Amino acid sequence: MTKAPSPRTRVRRLHDKAAYDLDTIHAILDAMPVAHVGHLIDGFPVVTPTLQWREGDHIYWHGSSASRMTRAATGGPVCVTVTLTDAMVLSRSGLEHSVNYRCVMVMGTAQAVTDPALKARHLETMMEQMFPGRWPQLRPMTAQELKATAILTLPLNEASAKVSAAAPGDSDPAEDKDWPVWAGNLPITLTMGAPQPATDLAPGIPLPDHAAGYRFGKAPK
Amino acid sequence: MTKAPSPRTRVRRLHDKAAYDLDTIHAILDAMPVAHVGHLIDGFPVVTPTLQWREGDHIYWHGSSASRMTRAATGGPVCVTVTLTDAMVLSRSGLEHSVNYRCVMVMGTAQAVTDPALKARHLETMMEQMFPGRWPQLRPMTAQELKATAILTLPLNEASAKVSAAAPGDSDPAEDKDWPVWAGNLPITLTMGAPQPATDLAPGIPLPDHAAGYRFGKAPK
Numbered sequence: 001m002t003k004a005p006s007p008r009t010r011v012r013r014l015h016d017k018a019a020y021d022l023d024t025i026h027a028i029l030d031a032m033p034v035a036h037v038g039h040l041i042d043g044f045p046v047v048t049p050t051l052q053w054r055e056g057d058h059i060y061w062h063g064s065s066a067s068r069m070t071r072a073a074t075g076g077p078v079c080v081t082v083t084l085t086d087a088m089v090l091s092r093s094g095l096e097h098s099v100n101y102r103c104v105m106v107m108g109t110a111q112a113v114t115d116p117a118l119k120a121r122h123l124e125t126m127m128e129q130m131f132p133g134r135w136p137q138l139r140p141m142t143a144q145e146l147k148a149t150a151i152l153t154l155p156l157n158e159a160s161a162k163v164s165a166a167a168p169g170d171s172d173p174a175e176d177k178d179w180p181v182w183a184g185n186l187p188i189t190l191t192m193g194a195p196q197p198a199t200d201l202a203p204g205i206p207l208p209d210h211a212a213g214y215r216f217g218k219a220p221k
Numbered sequence: 222m223t224k225a226p227s228p229r230t231r232v233r234r235l236h237d238k239a240a241y242d243l244d245t246i247h248a249i250l251d252a253m254p255v256a257h258v259g260h261l262i263d264g265f266p267v268v269t270p271t272l273q274w275r276e277g278d279h280i281y282w283h284g285s286s287a288s289r290m291t292r293a294a295t296g297g298p299v300c301v302t303v304t305l306t307d308a309m310v311l312s313r314s315g316l317e318h319s320v321n322y323r324c325v326m327v328m329g330t331a332q333a334v335t336d337p338a339l340k341a342r343h344l345e346t347m348m349e350q351m352f353p354g355r356w357p358q359l360r361p362m363t364a365q366e367l368k369a370t371a372i373l374t375l376p377l378n379e380a381s382a383k384v385s386a387a388a389p390g391d392s393d394p395a396e397d398k399d400w401p402v403w404a405g406n407l408p409i410t411l412t413m414g415a416p417q418p419a420t421d422l423a424p425g426i427p428l429p430d431h432a433a434g435y436r437f438g439k440a441p442k
Contacts, residue, residue, distance in 0.1 A: 034306055034320075036257035038266035045266040047259035047302035049324055081268035085255055087417075090352070090432060094344055094359050095366040099255075103270055123315055131311070138315050139400040145316040169419020179360040182429050183419040188437050193408030196308075198390020205403050211311060216409050 024161045028082060028104045029054045033130065033216070035061055035082045039073040039110070046072070052080060053126045059106050059159075060113075060122055062151045070112075070150035078110040080154060088186040091171040092179040100166055100185065106159040113151040116143070122151050131210035190216050245382045249303060249325045250275045254351065254437070256282055256303045260294040260331070267293070273301060274347045280327050280380075281334075281343055283372045291333075291371035299331040301375060309407040312392040313400040321387055321406065327380040334372040337364070343372050352431035411437050 035052035038045055048069040052061040059080055063070040087100040113119050120141065127135045168184040169177075195211050256273035259266055269290040273282040280301055284291040308321040334340050341362065348356045389405040390398075416432050 034304065036259075036268050036302055036304070038257075038259040038268035038300075040266055043264075044298045044328070045259035045261055045300050046328070047257050047266075047268055047300045047326065049302065049304040049322065051320065077265045079259075079266050079268045081257055081270060083255065083257070083270040085437070088351075088435065088437065090355075092360050093366070094348060094356070094362050095370065097348070099272065101270065105268065107265070107267070127315060127318070130309075134311075134402075135315070137402040139313050139397050139402070141315050145314070149316065167420070168417040169421050172419070176360050177421055178423060180423065180426060181355075181358040181360070182426050182432060183422060184432070185417040186432060186435050186437075187414030187417065189412050189414055191410050191412040193410055196389040196406040196408065198393070198404040199388070200390050200398055201404060202399060202401065205401060208403050211403055211405070211407060214309065214407050216306070216309065216407075 021159075021161060022156075024102075024163065025104050025156060025159050026054065028084060028102045028161060029059060031102075032082050032084045035059075035080050037061060037069060037073060038079040038081070039069060040076055041068065041072050051126075052082060053129050054156075055122070055125055057156045058153050059156060060126070060151055060153045062123070062126070062149055065148050065150040067150070070152060073110045073152055074112045074150070076110060078108065078152075078154065080106045085188050086165070087188055089166050089171050090183055090186065091169075092176040092181050092183050093172070096171045096173075096176070098164060098166065098171060100164050101162075102164075103162045104159055105161075106154050106156060108154040108158045110152045110154060113153060116146055119146055119149065119151050123149065131208075131214065133208065134210050137208075192216055242380075242382060243377075245323075245384065246325050246377060246380050247275065249305060249323045249382055250280060252323075253303050253305045256280075256301050258282060258290060258294060259300040259302065260290060261297055262289065262293050272347075273303060274350050275377075276343070276346055278377045279374050280377060281347070281372055281374045283344070283347070283370055286369050286371040288371070291373060294331045294373055295333045295371070297331060299329065299373075299375065301327045306409050307386070308409055310387050310392050311404055311407065312390075313397040313402055313404050314393070317392040317394075317397070319385060319387065319392060321385050322383075323385075324383045325380055326382075327375050327377060329375040329379045331373045331375055334374060337367055340367055340370065340372050344370065352429075352435065354429065355431050358429075413437055 033051045082104045084102045089098045254272045303325045305323045310319045345356045
């Protein structure tokens with residue numbers, strides 16, 4: 001059968017289309033902290049969820065220094081994938097059903113950040129990107145806590161993005177348009193529920209803006 | 222510093238605690254269709270997002286027969302990871318900040334389903350799990366479309382689950398409880414927006430229940 005003109009945009013690797021790519025890649029990474037890190041354990045690919053954040057042209061993620069993921073990934077080949085799901089796409093045929101999504105894959109050799117002062121600065125940056133103003137309010141980090149936290153990084157020069165953004169009904173080829181079934185998109189958004197204060201929260205501590213206003217993943221543009 | 226009693230439950234591998242594991246693993250897989258498939262390309266781990274579904278004690282996922290992922294994964298070692306993020310956990314120290322999540326990792330050697338009749342049945346099952354009643358309404362699948370679709374599967378006997386479910390404030394050790402900063406959880410839910418009908422939808426086609434009532438990922442219990 002004839003394939004409909006694809007509504008998908010495949011963002012090319014950086015060396016092909018640099019400016020557009022970098023903006024797209026940055027926007028996706030900045031909108032979704034959850035990442036899936038692929039790394040090797042005895043040659044077997046293992047995919048571990050974690051949180052990532054971006055500083056300039058590098059992606060960072062962290063974990064316990066004792067965790068299997070951080071130990072196995074350090075110095076080895078990794079692929080960090082960040083995915084936002086925007087809509088279920090219901091077409092007139094099974095084949096053309098799909099998901100509108102935005103995805104970034106970053107590949108390379110994971111490097112550990114080892115300098116304690118630099119590690120502390122990165123953790124502060126991570127926290128402040130998610131919860132502005134929170135870091136200075138926290139019980140200060142101890143040297144032992146810092147040691148227990150591993151931070152890994154990759155440059156974005158081997159990053160690529162894929163964006164699938166089919167408009168409602170556009171996924172169907174012309175010959176399917178009259179098939180009598182409902183077609184369209186079912187948008188997906190991440191919604192934050194009402195904050196749940198600690199049951200042992202001391203009286204008089206107000207809900208900060210960074211908790212009241214937190215949004216996990218920005219709405220699709 | 223003293224570590225607080227962990228509020229986390231690490232579900233053990235199936236041979237350790239079978240009944241509980243299987244229920245937990247099934248519930249997580251059934252609640253979240255988005256999966257991240259880790260596979261090898263020239264020995265390098267690559268993580269690709271796709272949709273998964275479960276039939277009994279097997280997980281299935283699909284993709285274009287021409288895609289890099291399905292070609293590279295077939296017959297090779299894979300790790301399929303499914304993650305639900307339930308809450309951001311804000312503690313009194315940076316270290317104890319975390320995410321409440323439910324995650325399943327399924328490892329093994331990916332097998333392709335090759336029999337056309339069996340493939341068709343699996344695709345129908347996938348569709349009907351997501352959108353009950355939709356499959357018979359669709360323009361029927363062609364042999365060429367079936368050929369263009371690859372279906373891969375893994376048994377769940379090498380599956381494991383991790384569940385992190387800290388109650389608000391419970392992530393802090395005793396000595397941090399009086400630190401004067403707001404602590405608690407910020408719940409995350411996936412919400413479906415209003416269905417967006419195809420702009421070229423023929424008049425008189427009603428919105429089906431499977432679109433009006435679709436929920437992407439069940440709410441955390």
